[in-house]
Amino acid sequence: MIEHYSEVLRSVLPFLLTGFVETLRISLLGVAGGSVLGFLLGVVRGQNFRYATTLIGGYLHLLRGTPFLVQLYVIYFVLPGTGIPWLMWDSMTASLLSLSIYTSSYVTEIVSGAIRAVPRGQWEGAFALGMRRVQTLRHIILPQAAALILPSLGGVYVNLIKATSIVSVVGISELTREGENAILRYPGDILFIYGVVALIYFCYCFPVLKFVDWLESRSRQNVSRGRATAEPSP
Amino acid sequence: MLLDFLADWLVGIYNFRIVAHYLDEFARGLANTLAAAGASLILSVALGTLVAGARLSGTRFLTWPAEAYVQAIRSTPLLLQIYIVYFGLPLLFPAALRWPELWLGIVALTIHTAPYMAEIIRSGIQSVERGQIEGAMAVGMTFLQRARHVVLPQAFANTLPALLGQTAILVKDTSLLSLITVFDVVAAGMLLNSERIRPGEGFLTVAAIYLTIYLILLVLSQRVQRTLAGKAWNRNPA
Numbered sequence: 001m002i003e004h005y006s007e008v009l010r011s012v013l014p015f016l017l018t019g020f021v022e023t024l025r026i027s028l029l030g031v032a033g034g035s036v037l038g039f040l041l042g043v044v045r046g047q048n049f050r051y052a053t054t055l056i057g058g059y060l061h062l063l064r065g066t067p068f069l070v071q072l073y074v075i076y077f078v079l080p081g082t083g084i085p086w087l088m089w090d091s092m093t094a095s096l097l098s099l100s101i102y103t104s105s106y107v108t109e110i111v112s113g114a115i116r117a118v119p120r121g122q123w124e125g126a127f128a129l130g131m132r133r134v135q136t137l138r139h140i141i142l143p144q145a146a147a148l149i150l151p152s153l154g155g156v157y158v159n160l161i162k163a164t165s166i167v168s169v170v171g172i173s174e175l176t177r178e179g180e181n182a183i184l185r186y187p188g189d190i191l192f193i194y195g196v197v198a199l200i201y202f203c204y205c206f207p208v209l210k211f212v213d214w215l216e217s218r219s220r221q222n223v224s225r226g227r228a229t230a231e232p233s234p
Numbered sequence: 235m236l237l238d239f240l241a242d243w244l245v246g247i248y249n250f251r252i253v254a255h256y257l258d259e260f261a262r263g264l265a266n267t268l269a270a271a272g273a274s275l276i277l278s279v280a281l282g283t284l285v286a287g288a289r290l291s292g293t294r295f296l297t298w299p300a301e302a303y304v305q306a307i308r309s310t311p312l313l314l315q316i317y318i319v320y321f322g323l324p325l326l327f328p329a330a331l332r333w334p335e336l337w338l339g340i341v342a343l344t345i346h347t348a349p350y351m352a353e354i355i356r357s358g359i360q361s362v363e364r365g366q367i368e369g370a371m372a373v374g375m376t377f378l379q380r381a382r383h384v385v386l387p388q389a390f391a392n393t394l395p396a397l398l399g400q401t402a403i404l405v406k407d408t409s410l411l412s413l414i415t416v417f418d419v420v421a422a423g424m425l426l427n428s429e430r431i432r433p434g435e436g437f438l439t440v441a442a443i444y445l446t447i448y449l450i451l452l453v454l455s456q457r458v459q460r461t462l463a464g465k466a467w468n469r470n471p472a
Contacts, residue, residue, distance in 0.1 A: 064402075065448030066441045067409035069420060074441060082247055158309075165311035169413060176314060189309035190321045198310045198318065205309035 008189050009196065012182040019178030020200050027161045027176060033100030034160065035153070038107025043137065045108060046115025046145075056108065063105035068163050072098045076170050077151065095167040102163060106156040114145035151219055154212030158205050175200060190206075247434040256426045256435075263422030264443060266336060270408045270418065274343035275401055280346060282351025290356060304349040313410055316342040320414045339411035347404055354400060358393030359385065398455040404449050419443050 007059035062132045063071070076094040079087045089097070118141050126136040177195035183190050283369075288300035307315070319342035324331040330338065362385050370380040412420035419440050427436035 007384070032273060061448070061452075062445065065445040067406035067444060069412075069421075070441050070444060073420075073423075073437045077427065078247070078437050083243070083431050118256060155418075162311040165313045166410070179314075191318065191325060194314060194318050194321070195450045196316050198306075199386075201254070201311060201314065202306065202309045206305060209305075 005189075005192060010184050012186065012193060012196070015178045015182055016196060016200060018174065019173060020204070022172070022173040022178075023161070023164050024204070025098065026164050026167065026172065027157075029096055030099035030103055030160050030164065031157050033096065034103025034156075035107055037100060037106035039111055041104065041108040042111025043115065043142075046112035047133075055201060056112075060105050060108060061117065063102065068098070068102050069166055069169070071102060072166060075101075080142060091167075091170045091172060092144060095170060095172050099160060099163060099167065103160050106159065107153065110149055110156070111145070112154045114148035115141060117148055118144050129180040147219060151212060153216035154208055158208050158212070161201070161205055161208075243343035246437055249432070249435060252426070252430055252432055252435045253439050256422065258374075259422040259425055260439065260443070263417055263419040266416060267405070267408050270336060270339055270343065270411055270416065271401070271405045273340045273403055274347055274408075277340065277344040278347035278404070279355075280349050280396075281348035282355055285348055286355040286359070289352065290359070300352075306353065307346060307349045308388065310345050312407055315346050316410055316414060318342075319345065333424040335414050335416045336411070339408070339414060339416050343404065343411075346407070347400065350400055350403075351397075354393050354396045355389075357396075358389035361392045362388045394458050395455050396397065398451055398458065402448055402451045402467060405451070406444065409444070 041056050041059070044052050072095065075098045076091060079094075080089065122140055122144065123136060126140045131139070136174065164174055165176040168174055168180070171177075173181075175197055179193055182193050248445075285303065287298050288296040291297060316339065320335070320338050323338060324333075324401065365385055366388065367380060369385040402449060408418055409420045412418050412424065415421075423436040423440035424438075426439075427433050430436075
């Protein structure tokens with residue numbers, strides 16, 4: 001019994017680890033793309049420009065209102081069919097793009113929320129000193145917002161890691177897909193192989209989640225001790 | 235001239251006449267999607283209440299397994315959980331071999347959603363101020379009376395928005411059931427795409443259906459926050 005499992009494990013593990021490296025790569029690229037896009041949109045949305053806020057709000061509802069699987073299908077199947085040459089991408093580009101867009105919706109909400117949480121007086125004070133909008137953002141607002149943004153980003157990152165399992169359906173050989181391939185070789189050990197795959201995901205996500213919990217509890221303590229960087233508005 | 239070209243281009247991507255042939259399939263898919271979401275919602279609130287109770291119980295034999303369960307679910311992808319239930323449950327309970335895929339999907343979604351529901355329920359119960367319970371004790375209410383007339387109505391009002399938000403997530407999560415051959419909305423779109431090779435009609439329709447459900451839930455949640463919760467609505471839950 002144990003010999004059988006150790007034999008299965010020995011022959012399957014190298015492929016699963018290759019898949020894990022791919023999952024790692026996709027999730028890091030996705031978090032990078034999603035953070036950049038989400039940060040830009042969030043900074044704009046946090047400042048209440050007339051049309052931009054509505055437009056970005058629509059973008060967020062569009063992404064929040066549809067499942068990631070459907071977003072992936074639209075980006076992978078529908079967009080290349082529009083006849084526009086630069087939309088005819090392969091499955092990897094489509095996967096990375098949909099992961100980035102999916103992640104950006106969460107990041108946008110977090111960044112704009114954090115910017116709005118900085119009291120108005122901070123803006124007014126900076127403007128009174130003759131700072132321009134970009135200077136105010138860079139030197140006054142964003143450093144204070146960062147303390148609120150960073151802990152929440154960790155949760156988004158875990159969501160993204162879990163979402164990468166879905167791109168296996170368009171043929172990306174990441175961890176879940178490699179698990180399915182391993183099951184084709186050992187059909188009798190479905191549960192064992194999926195168990196190992198789940199364990200690998202767990203080892204990746206759990207430390208991130210614990211780190212997020214720690215960051216959140218620390219920032220809560222700072223707030224209750226009155227050491228928060230953003231002062232409460234009068 | 236340019237308008238004609240644009241119109242042709244748009245119809246080339248999305249032609250409603252093709253969708254009209256598949257309205258029955260989309261209706262059947264929508265029924266399965268709503269059935270999966272509704273059943274998992276009720277079951278996961280029930281299981282979530284048990285988990286929340288176990289976590290708040292203070293007995294190590296209960297808190298420890300509940301904690302392990304919550305962390306295991308939070309740290310693994312839903313797709314994998316669905317596969318494990320789909321392939322694993324029939325191995326553990328041979329009776330499940332004769333179950334339709336939809337039932338297995340509901341089991342998987344329930345197991346996945348319960349920890350999130352537990353967290354919502356826990357924070358709802360803890361959002362009721364201690365003074366409310368002490369006041370109820372002072373007028374001589376029993377535990378059941380306190381729960382029924384004081385704690386639960388307020389906890390429910392405080393958690394409704396979060397509960398509706400989690401329901402919206404649950405509806406979206408049902409889309410993964412199409413991968414274990416449940417005929418849901420996504421599967422209906424897949425069918426259209428594979429029979430007619432028209433991805434636009436297939437998947438944009440699916441996206442529009444999900445978006446409609448989401449917008450209904452969004453409006454409902456805003457209504458609820460304003461009216462249904464009434465005076466019990468606590469604007470700053472602890």
